[in-house]
Amino acid sequence: MTSAAPRVNGARLLARLTELARIGGTAEGGVSRPAYGAADVEARETVRAWMREAGLSPVIDAAGNTIARRTGDDGNAASIMIGSHTDSVPDGGRFDGALGLLAAIEVAQTVAERGIALRHPLEVVNFQNEEGGIIGSRAMAGRLTSADLDLVAVSGFTIRDGIRALGGEPDCLTKARRAAGSIAAYIELHIEQGTVLEELGAQIGVVEGIVGIRYWEVTVDGEARHAGTTPMTSRHDALLTASRFVELVHDVVTSEPGAQVGTVGRLSVHPGAPNVVPGRVMLTLELRDIEEAKIERLYQRIAGEQFRLAERNGTSITLRPTHSVVPAPTDARLRAAIASAATALDLRSHPMPSGAGHDAQNMTVLGPSAMLFVPSVAGVSHSPYELTVDEDVVNGANVLLGAVTRVD
Amino acid sequence: MTSAAPRVNGARLLARLTELARIGGTAEGGVSRPAYGAADVEARETVRAWMREAGLSPVIDAAGNTIARRTGDDGNAASIMIGSHTDSVPDGGRFDGALGLLAAIEVAQTVAERGIALRHPLEVVNFQNEEGGIIGSRAMAGRLTSADLDLVAVSGFTIRDGIRALGGEPDCLTKARRAAGSIAAYIELHIEQGTVLEELGAQIGVVEGIVGIRYWEVTVDGEARHAGTTPMTSRHDALLTASRFVELVHDVVTSEPGAQVGTVGRLSVHPGAPNVVPGRVMLTLELRDIEEAKIERLYQRIAGEQFRLAERNGTSITLRPTHSVVPAPTDARLRAAIASAATALDLRSHPMPSGAGHDAQNMTVLGPSAMLFVPSVAGVSHSPYELTVDEDVVNGANVLLGAVTRVD
Numbered sequence: 170m171t172s173a174a175p176r177v178n179g180a181r182l183l184a185r186l187t188e189l190a191r192i193g194g195t196a197e198g199g200v201s202r203p204a205y206g207a208a209d210v211e212a213r214e215t216v217r218a219w220m221r222e223a224g225l226s227p228v229i230d231a232a233g234n235t236i237a238r239r240t241g242d243d244g245n246a247a248s249i250m251i252g253s254h255t256d257s258v259p260d261g262g263r264f265d266g267a268l269g270l271l272a273a274i275e276v277a278q279t280v281a282e283r284g285i286a287l288r289h290p291l292e293v294v295n296f297q298n299e300e301g302g303i304i305g306s307r308a309m310a311g312r313l314t315s316a317d318l319d320l321v322a323v324s325g326f327t328i329r330d331g332i333r334a335l336g337g338e339p340d341c342l343t344k345a346r347r348a349a350g351s352i353a354a355y356i357e358l359h360i361e362q363g364t365v366l367e368e369l370g371a372q373i374g375v376v377e378g379i380v381g382i383r384y385w386e387v388t389v390d391g392e393a394r395h396a397g398t399t400p401m402t403s404r405h406d407a408l409l410t411a412s413r414f415v416e417l418v419h420d421v422v423t424s425e426p427g428a429q430v431g432t433v434g435r436l437s438v439h440p441g442a443p444n445v446v447p448g449r450v451m452l453t454l455e456l457r458d459i460e461e462a463k464i465e466r467l468y469q470r471i472a473g474e475q476f477r478l479a480e481r482n483g484t485s486i487t488l489r490p491t492h493s494v495v496p497a498p499t500d501a502r503l504r505a506a507i508a509s510a511a512t513a514l515d516l517r518s519h520p521m522p523s524g525a526g527h528d529a530q531n532m533t534v535l536g537p538s539a540m541l542f543v544p545s546v547a548g549v550s551h552s553p554y555e556l557t558v559d560e561d562v563v564n565g566a567n568v569l570l571g572a573v574t575r576v577d
Numbered sequence: 578m579t580s581a582a583p584r585v586n587g588a589r590l591l592a593r594l595t596e597l598a599r600i601g602g603t604a605e606g607g608v609s610r611p612a613y614g615a616a617d618v619e620a621r622e623t624v625r626a627w628m629r630e631a632g633l634s635p636v637i638d639a640a641g642n643t644i645a646r647r648t649g650d651d652g653n654a655a656s657i658m659i660g661s662h663t664d665s666v667p668d669g670g671r672f673d674g675a676l677g678l679l680a681a682i683e684v685a686q687t688v689a690e691r692g693i694a695l696r697h698p699l700e701v702v703n704f705q706n707e708e709g710g711i712i713g714s715r716a717m718a719g720r721l722t723s724a725d726l727d728l729v730a731v732s733g734f735t736i737r738d739g740i741r742a743l744g745g746e747p748d749c750l751t752k753a754r755r756a757a758g759s760i761a762a763y764i765e766l767h768i769e770q771g772t773v774l775e776e777l778g779a780q781i782g783v784v785e786g787i788v789g790i791r792y793w794e795v796t797v798d799g800e801a802r803h804a805g806t807t808p809m810t811s812r813h814d815a816l817l818t819a820s821r822f823v824e825l826v827h828d829v830v831t832s833e834p835g836a837q838v839g840t841v842g843r844l845s846v847h848p849g850a851p852n853v854v855p856g857r858v859m860l861t862l863e864l865r866d867i868e869e870a871k872i873e874r875l876y877q878r879i880a881g882e883q884f885r886l887a888e889r890n891g892t893s894i895t896l897r898p899t900h901s902v903v904p905a906p907t908d909a910r911l912r913a914a915i916a917s918a919a920t921a922l923d924l925r926s927h928p929m930p931s932g933a934g935h936d937a938q939n940m941t942v943l944g945p946s947a948m949l950f951v952p953s954v955a956g957v958s959h960s961p962y963e964l965t966v967d968e969d970v971v972n973g974a975n976v977l978l979g980a981v982t983r984v985d
Contacts, residue, residue, distance in 0.1 A: 361806065362803050362805075362806040363803065363806030363807055363808070363811075364807075364811055365808070380805065382805070395770050395771065395932070395956075395958055395959065396840035396842060396863060396932075397788065397790070397865055397931075397932030398769065398770040398771030398931075398933050398956065399771055399838070399932070399956065400771070400773070400836060401827075401830060401831050401838055402831075403771075408841055408842075409823060409824070409827055411820070412819070412820035412821070412823035412824055413820070415816055415817060415820035416817070416821065416824070419809075419814075423809050423810075428808060430804060430807070430808065430809055432804035432851070432852070432853075432854060433816055434804055434816075434846070434849065434851045434852060434854065434855060435850060435851050436816060436849075437845075438842070438843060438844045438845075441842065441843045441844075442842050442843060443792060443840070443842045443861035443863055444840070444842060445842050447841075447842060453851035455804060455851055455852060457805055523805075523806075524804075524805030524806040525803060525805040525806050526805070548803075548806065548807065548811070550806065551803060
């Protein structure tokens with residue numbers, strides 16, 4: 170009954186995923202391809218060869234992104250862009266980024282082989298350094314500053330030198346910039362990196378938007394004192410206050426319904442000796458939600474409680490905002506196209522936010538953008554044990570193909 | 578009205594304290610004399626010269642302690658031993674240890690100069706490596722193992738090599754051992770390192786005993802997950818559990834009256850990235866009290882609650898005992914002598930536990946032992962800003978002299 174929908178060559182897609190995983194492959198079965206390192210450069214070259222096999226013409230833009238184009242039937246139409254990235258975190262998994270990019274190539278190759286007519290040009294993009302701050306798409310959206318070029322990536326290269334290593338021109342970044350409205354649609358397939366789909370038994374996540382994130386560096390100041398000679402009542406224990414703060418964050422964030430999250434992921438204690446009452450604790454706070462207003466409301470509640478909390482034992486808390494990412498809602502028409510493509514393939518789809526950042530969030534400023542997710546086994550990601558089963562890999566590519574033809 | 582009590586030469590004592598502080602002196606006015614380093618060796622040599630000026634005959638025992646003896650009138654009497662230590666923590670203060678030792682020398686010199694008759698021999702001891710684990714007194718009490726000799730001290734020397742550097746014989750440690758009952762009394766003057774005396778306006782602390790300490794290494798296991806993609810309800814956040822554990826320790830320890838303390842001084846979070854839900858937290862717990870039974874009772878209450886606490890978010894807590902120090906009660910007769918000596922000098926004394934460890938705790942197994950404290954300004958210790966005012970320095974030495982004559 171679903172035979173009418175065109176299908177990609179699933180075997181070829183799975184074979185390319187396996188072959189790409191050899192580049193920077195680790196003993197545990199994952200990949201280590203931090204941006205700008207040798208494995209990253211090699212993977213990007215391999216992918217360009219596959220782009221050519223798919224009948225595309227890859228070029229490297231000034232920001233070091235690879236963009237492979239197929240002409241559309243309408244010479245005046247803006248492009249439909251699909252893609253993802255091939256760089257990884259150190260000791261990461263085989264699917265994060267790679268799946269979306271290889272599926273995009275597979276979609277283009279299927280379009281070519283089946284002679285599917287597309288009015289819009291189709292562009293397949295391999296963004297550079299997604300894991301280190303969605304750098305390539307930031308450049309495309311005009312959001313990368315020259316100061317950013319001096320930042321040092323995980324591989325040890327500055328972003329400037331990294332762009333050069335990938336064949337870009339870091340001094341001519343504006344050449345890589347696309348104008349707002351210049352893209353007809355951007356659609357990215359990605360693994361979920363969570364367990365929402367798995368728990369629901371759904372095959373396709375239709376991403377409602379990429380959450381906004383606000384970060385703070387939090388400092389708790391107390392008084393470092395000898396643990397043996399300082400009575401409990403004379404202590405100003407910074408770790409006790411920090412512990413109450415961690416609980417406060419949890420309590421506030423879970424006090425209202427919704428998908429918002431709040432995390433204290435890093436915490437250090439000074440001086441950090443077993444026999445010294447902690448004098449200072451530094452920790453990080455991040456809040457994520459699809460609605461900026463909700464993040465602000467949660468923050469205000471935490472900020473409003475913190476003073477009372479620090480006062481209890483004569484300590485103080487300072488929250489310093491560091492950086493933030495605004496929520497990036499996806500396009501309703503593209504979401505409908507993804508959901509419809511899934512239905513046509515008898516797949517169950519589910520609307521959900523993306524809690525992780527993706528290149529798509531930069532693309533939302535250039536044109537209508539959307540993402541679809543496929544399940545991650547046990548939600549494991551950024552790990553060699555990251556896994557998306559073959560069926561879900563192929564499902565994702567087929568839904569991407571269906572979404573592209575619908576949007577076109 | 579107190580003119581009858583003999584007094585030490587306060588000016589000489591203060592001058593020696595100042596001179597000793599030059600050895601290993603730091604820019605901030607503290608001292609850095611970690612055991613076995615050059616400054617430690619030099620300080621011990623300087624102190625031996627002052628022992629000779631006081632009419633004593635210093636020798637170095639097999640454990641590297643300096644012991645300086647004065648013959649008593651009764652050839653059969655066991656020694657009264659007084660003293661402390663000259664090693665310091667790195668970047669420590671001028672009074673910790675130094676005060677007690679120089680006051681002991683001053684007492685001996687006063688006894689000699691005033692022709693005060695003492696029935697017992699008087700021994701002034703400069704224990705080695707107090708800060709690194711009350712090593713010298715442990716050797717004297719037969720509590721130092723040959724395995725301990727391989728431990729590396731802060732100065733970088735092993736204890737074995739350190740003992741050699743001080744002129745001891747690490748392979749003949751039993752020569753340094755004293756028999757139980759071989760000491761008539763051990764009395765040590767020390768700075769309080771806390772604020773109890775200051776808050777009470779008392780000049781002399783009569784130490785009831787040195788607290789017992791039990792240490793645990795605590796591990797909280799949860800699950801490291803992506804902070805963006807893991808809903809709050811799916812998290813097994815090890816830091817949230819650890820935070821609740823820190824509060825539990827505080828609540829249990831403060832739930833009964835008394836001077837017991839409980840401290841979480843070190844805590845580390847893994848993997849420790851702002852955008853990753855903490856998967857593991859390791860922390861230290863120590864409980865101190867003068868009563869072993871109370872420590873055990875507090876521990877049982879913490880251990881009894883921890884499971885319920887970890888269960889709340891699907892994590893686990895493991896407490897691994899590392900080492901412990903048994904409480905060392907002081908001798909009632911010696912305590913009375915100290916209190917009486919204080920009263921005779923019109924000084925206000927106050928009974929209190931010692932929350933910090935001291936060489937006296939090893940001496941309690943060799944014979945009746947006691948300690949007296951003088952106030953530390955603001956309780957600051959193990960810091961260049963450690964301070965005991967001149968008047969309290971001299972008061973301490975005078976009370977030590979009075980206690981020795983009373984005990985004799």
